[in-house]
Amino acid sequence: MHDIGRRRAYAIWGAGLAVYVLAVFHRTSLGVAGLLAADRFDINASQLATFTVLQLAVYAGMQVPVGVALDRFGSRILIISGLVCMTVGQLWFAVADSFAMGLGARALVGAGDAMVFTAVLRLVAVWFLVRQAPVITQVTGMIGQMGAVAAAVPLSAALHGMGWTRTYALAASLGVILLLGAFAVIKDSPYERGEVERIKLRALRHSLTEVWRDPGTRLGLSVHFTSQFAPTVFALLWGYPFLVSGQGLSPTTASTLLTMMTFVALVAGPTIGRWTGRNPYYRSVVALGVVGAIALVWAVVLALPGRAPLWLLVVLVAVTAVGGPGSMIAFDLARTFHRSDRLGRASGVVNMGGFVASLVTMALIGLVLDRLAPGGPSTYTLDDFRIAMSVQFLLWGFGAWMIWRYRRRSLDRVAQSPGAMDALRRGEALLPGISRDHEA
Template sequence: MTGTRQQLHNIGRRRAYAIWATALAVYVLAVFHRTSLGVAGLLAAERFDISASQLATFTVLQLAVYAAMQIPVGVLLDRFGSKALIVTGLVAMTIGQLWFSVADSFAFALAARALLGAGDAMLFTSILRLIALWFLVRQAPVVTQLTGMIGQMGAVAAAIPLSAALHTWGWTMTYATAAFLGVIATAAILLVVKDSPYEKGAVERIKIRALRHSLTEVWRDPGTRLGMSVHFATQFAPTVFALLWGYPFLVSGQGLTPTQASALLTWMTIVALFVGPTIGRLTAIHPYWRSMMALGVVGSISLVWAIVLALPVRSPLWLLIVLVSVTAFGGPGSMIAFDLARSFHRSERYGRASGVVNMGGFIASLTTMALIGYVLDRMAPGGPETYTLDDFRVAMSSQFLMWGFGAWMIWRYRRHSLRRVARVPGAFEALRDGSTLLPGISRDRDED
């Protein structure tokens, strides 16, 4: 337990913020790399001579690798600590982006994006572990929200500035320059970041033969399943919309111009940036209601989508703005999942727990992307040029399956989690009062 180790540095103060700011800059870079193909789709199709389906494979493969890496990354994180994983992730992303800059075939470019996804997978949960160790309980939810939301500024940088660079410098120079940013970030991590404010021992030494048992214990904890359910239900809608199907839906389905559609996607990022700290503050003050807040986010998003898809004609612009704005709540809402994981697990197991939680949203995102694509292929076998509003109305309705399943899981595991909390003397009352987030590392560190 954290309370049995000697504390070497103050938490929640200047050193903590310096470490977090450095790691946050890395996360912004990771999001930039992750979304850097968004404005280069047409150039990529021309450079590699590929179809629209092959172009979509870049995004799907990258997310699939990201999701598949979460449990291995969680294990490695608990074994080696955040600093080692962040540096490894940066090296992988730098090599992947540099490889992508010189790739001249679809196969090589696809391998480069897979390596990029693997490096990206190592960063977010590593940063969450730094937050869990370096900040007080009352600070951590807001800092977590700020991490997720400020990180999305990387997506903004991957839009207009990257587009301008591509047209000015060309493909190879632009992506090679982006890769070089990883070298600078790696140097900053090595100089500034420290794994823990406590003496050595914060990293659990996991033996291979005990790994299966350890993961089983993490999975059986209802707090892990509750966190994964929250991430599953909240994260996929903005991810699917921003990375793949939002732009075609707005242009081909709703009749917006490409400029209007791009502006709405940018607006989604801006809304999430402002909503995040508010949700973080609410989760810190009212920990008992965290999963209910997530259900409120899911209900709001699904309600607005139901209204838009039920209209027999194209939606007015104001309603599409509302749709994009409410859908953006899913990003900050998904951060609640990691706060739940932090509450139910000691720091020695936080990496594994966060990895499992993080898989939830990306499994939902990949499944939803595939469902929408499958339905569109059946509705409009002629390809993207033949998509209509009716096609999108049916295809986008597949999201309701995921929202319904996710909401049911949240409700189910909320009850299981509360029963576990009730077994700890005084824990349930403290949780209702908002004085602590137990029963994981939070209780020990709240008393520091």
């Protein structure tokens, strides 16, 4: 019904992308406010971590239901619903004055956030050409991180200048503006409505089982699990306290380093997207390389007997930031191993990986800090953070093993379809007999 990959496609994608930028802002808005939140709600490290852990647990737990709803109802309804939930949740957080109220607000923010990203990815999948999709997907993740920039230095300044309630209420009001744009611009698909698969309840269990059993789904989930959690944990919760209380940086310098993560992703995202678009056979190998680099730099920083020099912290933050674009490889893998009518569910399953890893890591770090420094955030030392942040290596090791295991199984799956392996080696991401039907 409409041309794909043209001006209308970019307008629709832009409207969805704006909502995703706001979702990232809401998701990361506690990053520089962690120490203030600890004082406002009079809570310890484990309770502080619970805010973000609960938010991400809701996000991860909703990914499969959201994927099913996405395939059933389309992107527009999901984006609008998510925007409403985030706006209400952030406004609630602005006036919350107890730990329980704060938890409820962050859970609502997580629920709204869960509906946005995969819905935007589906718009990319149906509105752009196959050769455009990998780069547009990377650019989506890259530009979305601009929300994290706004949640670093500007939000920190606003919190100290306007106070807690006014700052978060102003953040909530942005959702009302974007809601108008979403209503006016976003259209689910350039194709007839009948092209969207209608999910019936009796077929749901079988459909989800098929998605999960595909080794490509598990490979994508493994890549997302292993690549995404380090930058997420650092930006959303523990990076700011680690830099300020552990490494002795000023709040301004720490906020600047968190902002730098986004600009590194701006450069790394398109680079990774172009390379993996031309060499899809090596996508999971690239992901392993990214994870290995992150783990190596963290090992160096944590092994130092004293505080790391500023230049090394810059390197640490920059390399860690590459994990965000690296995790986007997971969604391109899902696109390879699933037809478009199952892409929403597959993307939902894949998207659970990084957020499950993130919430586990955040909770473990909080538990270790509480054990080592029961006096609270004001008593944290570098040695406390050195031990607590080391829990990341457990998840990197487990995730790397999963990637290697399911890479082999996925290649075996490709080899079973005539012509698919040759197509993959030639640089094609959509394979005959797998992600599309056999051509006549």
